[in-house]
Amino acid sequence: MSNIPVELKYARTHEWARMNDDGSVTVGISDSAQDQLGDMVFVEVPEVGQTVDAGEACAVVESVKAASDVYSPVAGEIVEVNDGLADSPETVNQDAYGGGWLFRMKPGSAGDLDAMMNSEAYAGFLEAEDH
Amino acid sequence: MPFIPHTETDLREMLDAVGVSDIEDLFDEIPDSLRIDKLSGVPDGLNEQEVTRLMIERAEQDGRPLCFMGAGAYDHHVPAAVWEITTRGEFYSAYTPYQAEASQGTLQLIYEYQTMMAGLTGLDVSNASMYDGASGLAEAVLMAIRGNRKSKSGRVLVPTTVHPYYRKTTRSIVHNQGIELIELPYCTEGGNTIPESLSKYEGQDIAAVVIQQPNFFGILEEVDQLTDWAHNNGALVIGIANPVAMALLKPPGEWGEQGADIACGEGQPLGVPMMAGGPYFGYMCCKQALVRQMPGRIVGRTVDRDGREGFTLTLQAREQHIRRSKATSNICTNQGLLVTAATIHMSLLGAEGLRRVATACHANTQKLVAALTANGCVEPVFNRPYFHETPLRFSLPLEGVMRSLHAHNILPGYNLSADYPELADTLLVCATETRTDADIALYADHLNRVIDAQTAAGCPVEPKMA
Numbered sequence: 001m002s003n004i005p006v007e008l009k010y011a012r013t014h015e016w017a018r019m020n021d022d023g024s025v026t027v028g029i030s031d032s033a034q035d036q037l038g039d040m041v042f043v044e045v046p047e048v049g050q051t052v053d054a055g056e057a058c059a060v061v062e063s064v065k066a067a068s069d070v071y072s073p074v075a076g077e078i079v080e081v082n083d084g085l086a087d088s089p090e091t092v093n094q095d096a097y098g099g100g101w102l103f104r105m106k107p108g109s110a111g112d113l114d115a116m117m118n119s120e121a122y123a124g125f126l127e128a129e130d131h
Numbered sequence: 132m133p134f135i136p137h138t139e140t141d142l143r144e145m146l147d148a149v150g151v152s153d154i155e156d157l158f159d160e161i162p163d164s165l166r167i168d169k170l171s172g173v174p175d176g177l178n179e180q181e182v183t184r185l186m187i188e189r190a191e192q193d194g195r196p197l198c199f200m201g202a203g204a205y206d207h208h209v210p211a212a213v214w215e216i217t218t219r220g221e222f223y224s225a226y227t228p229y230q231a232e233a234s235q236g237t238l239q240l241i242y243e244y245q246t247m248m249a250g251l252t253g254l255d256v257s258n259a260s261m262y263d264g265a266s267g268l269a270e271a272v273l274m275a276i277r278g279n280r281k282s283k284s285g286r287v288l289v290p291t292t293v294h295p296y297y298r299k300t301t302r303s304i305v306h307n308q309g310i311e312l313i314e315l316p317y318c319t320e321g322g323n324t325i326p327e328s329l330s331k332y333e334g335q336d337i338a339a340v341v342i343q344q345p346n347f348f349g350i351l352e353e354v355d356q357l358t359d360w361a362h363n364n365g366a367l368v369i370g371i372a373n374p375v376a377m378a379l380l381k382p383p384g385e386w387g388e389q390g391a392d393i394a395c396g397e398g399q400p401l402g403v404p405m406m407a408g409g410p411y412f413g414y415m416c417c418k419q420a421l422v423r424q425m426p427g428r429i430v431g432r433t434v435d436r437d438g439r440e441g442f443t444l445t446l447q448a449r450e451q452h453i454r455r456s457k458a459t460s461n462i463c464t465n466q467g468l469l470v471t472a473a474t475i476h477m478s479l480l481g482a483e484g485l486r487r488v489a490t491a492c493h494a495n496t497q498k499l500v501a502a503l504t505a506n507g508c509v510e511p512v513f514n515r516p517y518f519h520e521t522p523l524r525f526s527l528p529l530e531g532v533m534r535s536l537h538a539h540n541i542l543p544g545y546n547l548s549a550d551y552p553e554l555a556d557t558l559l560v561c562a563t564e565t566r567t568d569a570d571i572a573l574y575a576d577h578l579n580r581v582i583d584a585q586t587a588a589g590c591p592v593e594p595k596m597a
C-alpha cells in the first residue's frame with residue numbers, strides 16, 4: 001500500500017497538490033506514480049511565469065521506461081520550480097511529497113482544488129485501478 | 132533467426148488447429164462491399180527470369196556517364212572491402228532491430244559509428260542516423276525549436292545557399308507546425324551568406340540559424356561570424372556539413388566561440404554508392420545539453436549486473452513507440468545497412484585516409500575549373516574559396532552545351548537555373564578524387580569542341596541557288 005498523506009489533494013492523473021499558507025499551491029506526483037514509473041532519470045519542469053490551464057500538461061517526468069506528462073491540477077501561474085531535480089531526479093522517487101516537489105503556482109481560483117480527491121478517495125481510486 | 136517457409140502440410144495443420152477449412156475463412160468478417168477482387172492496375176507477376184531481364188534493361192537506361200556532378204551526392208571511391216564486409220550475413224539486414232539488445236554486434240557497430248560521427252563533427256553525441264540529409268535538416272529544425280526554450284517565435288533563418296532540396300523538404304515537414312523558415316540572401320560576388328544580412332534580425336526572437344558548409348555552391352561560409360551572431364542573439368546553430376569536407380575544414384563543433392549546437396547532413400559520401408539517388412542516410416550530432424531532444428535511436432555502452440560490458444538502446448523514453456504523439460520524432464526504421472557501410476568505410480580510411488580523399492577532391496576540382504575556364508567562354512561565378520565543387524557561368528546557351536556533352540556520355544554538372552533563376556547558364560561542377568587528369572582533359576576537350584562549333588562564324592560564301 002503506497003503512502004498517501006491525508007493533508008494533500010490528489011488528481012486522477014496522480015498529481016498531488018498542497019495548499020500553502022500564502023495561497024500558493026505546490027504540485028508533485030504521488031508515491032504510487034513514482035513507484036509505477038521506476039527510476040527517474042530526468043525531470044523537465046515548467047518555466048517560471050508560465051500560465052497554465054487546469055489539466056494542461058506542463059512538466060515531464062522521465063524514467064528509464066517512460067516519459068510521462070504532469071498535468072497542472074489547477075489553472076494559474078507558475079511562481080517557482082524545483083531546479084534541484086536537474087541534478088537529482090531520483091529525489092522524486094525517494095521523497096515524492098517533500099523534496100520531490102515539481103513546481104509551485106499561484107492558482108487562478110482556489111475552488112479548483114476542492115474538485116480534487118482527498119487521500120481516502122485517492123486510495124480507493126488506486127485500488128479500483130488495480131483491478 | 133532463419134526464415135522458415137511453410138509447407139502445404141504446415142498450413143493444413145495450422146488451419147486444422149484453428150478449426151477452419153480454408154484460409155479465406157479467416158477473413159469472413161470483411162464485408163463483400165469492401166473486398167477487392169483483382170487489382171486492375173497491377174499487371175500479373177513476372178517470374179525470376181523475366182524480372183532479371185527487366186531490371187537489366189532498366190539499369191542500362193541510366194548509362195554510366197563520366198560524372199562531374201555533385202550537388203549533394205558525390206562519386207567517391209568505395210574500397211571493395213567495405214561492401215564485402217557489409218554484405219556478410221551478420222550485418223546484412225536493412226532493418227533496425229527493436230529487440231535491440233539481442234544484437235550486440237549490431238549495437239556495437241552503431242556505437243562505433245556514433246563515436247566516429249561525434250569525432251568528425253566535433254560534438255558530444257551522435258544518434259544512430261536519420262533517413263537522409265534533407266529530412267535530417269527538418270528534424271534538426273524541430274529539435275532546435277524544442278531545445279531552445281527561451282525562444283517562442285518558431286522562426287528559423289535558412290540561407291538560400293542551403294541545398295534547395297533540403298529547404299523544400301524542411302518546409303514540407305515543418306510548415307504546419309507553426310514554424311517560419313526565413314531565407315537569407317547570398318552575396319552575388321562571393322557566393323556565401325552575407326553576415327551583415329543578419330543584422331536586420333538583431334534583437335528579434337530567432338530560434339535557430341542554419342549554416343551549410345561548404346554551401347550548395349561549394350563555397351565556404353563565414354561560419355564563425357554566423358555562429359557567434361546566432362548565439363549572441365539567443366539562437367541555436369544548426370550546421371549542415373559534408374562529412375568528407377570535415378576532414379579538412381573546421382567541424383561544426385568548433386565554429387565560433389561556442390561551436391554549433393546541432394550538426395546534420397548527408398552521409399552518402401562515406402562509403403555509399405550514388406545508386407541513382409538512394410537509399411542514403413543522414414547523420415545528426417549535438418551538444419550534450421540537447422541530447423534529450425535528439426530524435427532517432429541512440430546506442431549506449433553500459434555494464435550488465437555481472438559487470439560485463441554491453442550495448443543497449445538508450446534514452447528510448449523519447450521515442451515514438453513510448454511517447455507517441457509527444458515523441459521527439461516519428462522516425463523508426465531506416466537504411467541501417469548504409470550506416471554499416473559508412474562505419475566500415477571510415478574505419479578503413481581512417482582520419483588520414485579521409486583527409487587524403489578530401490585533399491584530392493579539392494585539388495581535382497581546381498584542375499577542372501582551370502581546364503574548363505581556359506577557353507575564355509566559361510568563368511567562375513564567385514570569388515570566394517570553395518571545396519570540391521563550384522559554379523561556372525557559360526557565355527553561350529547552356530542547354531546546347533549540355534546536350535552535346537550528354538551525347539558524349541559526360542555528365543557535365545548541375546544546372547543551377549532551375550533553383551536559382553538569377554543564375555542562368557550556370558553549371559555547378561564537381562571533381563572528386565575519382566576523376567583523373569584524363570577525365571578532366573576529356574571534358575575540357577569536348578567542351579572546347581562544342582564551343583568552337585557553336586561560336587564558329589557562318590560560311591561566308593553565299594549559296595548560288597536559292
